[in-house]
Amino acid sequence: MIYDMEYETLPREALEAIQLRRLQNTLQRVYATVPFYKKRFDEVGFKPADLRTLEDLRRVPFTTKQDLRDNYPYGLFAVPMENVVRIHASSGTTGKPTVVGYTARDIETWATLMARSLSAAGATRGDIIHNAYGYGLFTGGLGVHYGAEKLGASVIPISGGNTKRQIMIMKDFGATILTCTPSYALHLAEVAQEMGVDFKDLKFKSGLFGAEPWSEKMREEIEKKLHLDAVDIYGLSEVIGPGVAVECLEAKAGLHIFEDHFIAEIIDPATGEVLPPGSVGELVFTSITKEAFPVIRYRTRDITSLNPEPCVCGRTFVRMNRVSGRSDDMLIIRGVNVFPSQIESVLMEIQGVEPHYQLIVDREGNLDMLTVLVEVGESAFSDKVKTLQDLEKVITKNIKEYLGISAKVKLVEPKTIARSEGKAVRVIDNRKL
Amino acid sequence: MRVEQISVFLENKAGRLAEVTRILSEAGVNIRALSLADTSDFGILRLIVNDNEKAKEALKANGFTVGKTDVVAVEVEDRPGGLHKILDILRKAGINVEYMYAFVQQSGNNAVIIFRFDNLDEAVRVLTENGVTVINGSRVYSM
Numbered sequence: 001m002i003y004d005m006e007y008e009t010l011p012r013e014a015l016e017a018i019q020l021r022r023l024q025n026t027l028q029r030v031y032a033t034v035p036f037y038k039k040r041f042d043e044v045g046f047k048p049a050d051l052r053t054l055e056d057l058r059r060v061p062f063t064t065k066q067d068l069r070d071n072y073p074y075g076l077f078a079v080p081m082e083n084v085v086r087i088h089a090s091s092g093t094t095g096k097p098t099v100v101g102y103t104a105r106d107i108e109t110w111a112t113l114m115a116r117s118l119s120a121a122g123a124t125r126g127d128i129i130h131n132a133y134g135y136g137l138f139t140g141g142l143g144v145h146y147g148a149e150k151l152g153a154s155v156i157p158i159s160g161g162n163t164k165r166q167i168m169i170m171k172d173f174g175a176t177i178l179t180c181t182p183s184y185a186l187h188l189a190e191v192a193q194e195m196g197v198d199f200k201d202l203k204f205k206s207g208l209f210g211a212e213p214w215s216e217k218m219r220e221e222i223e224k225k226l227h228l229d230a231v232d233i234y235g236l237s238e239v240i241g242p243g244v245a246v247e248c249l250e251a252k253a254g255l256h257i258f259e260d261h262f263i264a265e266i267i268d269p270a271t272g273e274v275l276p277p278g279s280v281g282e283l284v285f286t287s288i289t290k291e292a293f294p295v296i297r298y299r300t301r302d303i304t305s306l307n308p309e310p311c312v313c314g315r316t317f318v319r320m321n322r323v324s325g326r327s328d329d330m331l332i333i334r335g336v337n338v339f340p341s342q343i344e345s346v347l348m349e350i351q352g353v354e355p356h357y358q359l360i361v362d363r364e365g366n367l368d369m370l371t372v373l374v375e376v377g378e379s380a381f382s383d384k385v386k387t388l389q390d391l392e393k394v395i396t397k398n399i400k401e402y403l404g405i406s407a408k409v410k411l412v413e414p415k416t417i418a419r420s421e422g423k424a425v426r427v428i429d430n431r432k433l
Numbered sequence: 434m435r436v437e438q439i440s441v442f443l444e445n446k447a448g449r450l451a452e453v454t455r456i457l458s459e460a461g462v463n464i465r466a467l468s469l470a471d472t473s474d475f476g477i478l479r480l481i482v483n484d485n486e487k488a489k490e491a492l493k494a495n496g497f498t499v500g501k502t503d504v505v506a507v508e509v510e511d512r513p514g515g516l517h518k519i520l521d522i523l524r525k526a527g528i529n530v531e532y533m534y535a536f537v538q539q540s541g542n543n544a545v546i547i548f549r550f551d552n553l554d555e556a557v558r559v560l561t562e563n564g565v566t567v568i569n570g571s572r573v574y575s576m
């Protein structure tokens with residue numbers, strides 16, 4: 001179901017006209033009201049009036065997470081505090097959180113985007129939404145909540161925790177849509193099983209899962225264990241919260257970005273250069289309708305690619321593929337950008353191979369050498385030398401094919417890959433640069 | 434007619450083979466036959482032991498990857514041409530030998546060779562039809 005038929009199916013040309021007008025307004029506004037942006041624009045000699053096409057956005061400097069921290073808490077707000085009606089913050093793993101604000105109109109925009117998202121996952125006015133995202137400073141809980149009300153559905157603001165009680169309530173209240181993180185969905189399945197509750201007997205038809213990266217394999221598991229359609233949702237508080245992009249139930253193949261509110265770009269994380277459609281790189285967002293906390297070319301550090309192909313659902317918005325990693329993890333090997341998660345995907349596709357691996361980068365002479373250590377578990381093991389040699393060859397070939405680099409693949413015994421605090425050390429870079 | 438063999442994945446670094454034999458001896462497992470196939474990176478150790486379950490358990494507990502395969506133990510006359518005769522029978526029947534290795538103990542006056550075939554049943558049928566003695570598992574483990 002398409003919630004906002006007019007906007008979500010706009011012809012490309014009309015959409016770009018709207019984007020350009022909204023982008024011009026946003027740039028004018030932040031230049032006039034946020035000293036940080038004025039200084040940044042002035043440093044590169046960019047005047048908002050110079051922006052004549054969407055392409056011109058490339059001349060505008062990036063904003064990073066560090067910039068947000070440096071302006072803690074309200075330095076990047078573009079409206080006086082009297083106009084701010086809500087404050088959220090994302091937990092920083094180190095130090096201060098990043099703080100974001102919303103005007104009444106921002107809250108309205110966000111609710112509409114979440115209503116669109118819920119609708120894309122199959123929710124209607126008649127549905128009962130069990131919302132197990134946390135309520136609080138985190139944007140997940142309230143984001144879904146306002147969207148559900150906007151849609152006209154019944155929302156159960158259960159928030160996180162007390163899983164046994166959650167299962168009793170979802171059963172008794174007859175919830176039909178589940179919203180939570182994908183890992184919590186699997187936890188629910190586990191606890192339900194312990195309690196002797198079968199998801200087959202519950203009324204769920206679909207679920208909207210996000211706020212953390214997940215895989216197709218996890219989708220299969222969730223759909224099987226929870227007996228519902230699992231749909232991916234993407235968002236980050238810096239941009240607005242959940243509801244920046246969502247998958248459609250029809251295709252479940254990439255998340256439609258709400259491009260009438262956000263302009264997405266894919267850049268090379270090393271050079272900042274904008275990459276052609278389809279390339280894998282870092283996702284960058286510019287908000288074009290937000291009032292209190294606009295972000296200009298905000299570097300998400302999420303690695304993905306954009307798919308401009310038309311979708312069966314009828315939405316004309318570009319689709320972003322699943323986030324496959326973080327740009328912080330990127331390695332540059334012989335000039336090629338390599339993400340450990342890409343190697344992981346290559347391994348996951350090979351029958352019997354588990355994603356227990358480590359990348360070792362050395363420099364011999366002037367040449368970078370990549371060695372991929374892969375642990376041999378029981379399902380990949382064979383008593384025949386040739387079978388294992390063939391396995392090495394397939395991994396080498398697939399890495400070359402998908403990543404465009406030659407690697408030396410070495411099979412190693414299980415648990416030989418160093419782990420620190422239970423987490424595997426994925427990269428050892430021995431290059432002295 | 435089949436003999437159970439266990440195989441162990443080993444990285445090509447010093448002391449790994451000794452580690453396996455140490456673990457098995459501490460678990461009270463006797464090794465009846467052993468062969469190591471190796472490449473520049475890794476090796477595959479194949480073993481016939483007196484207690485497969487115990488061996489497997491001890492090795493897994495120590496973090497090794499262990500596999501199980503069925504192989505065939507064949508009596509070979511301990512005189513020139515003894516092995517050739519058997520290989521000739523297999524070749525004529527179009528049966529491919531994946532690998533083979535010798536058993537430590539003799540069976541009477543005959544040597545014992547372990548064969549790994551892809552099509553084990555067919556190989557056993559051809560060998561017995563041609564008068565070759567195939568030794569059954571329980572006898573092999575206690576030889």
Ligand SMILES: [Zn+2]
Nearest residue numbers: 248251311313
């Ligand atoms: Zn779609």
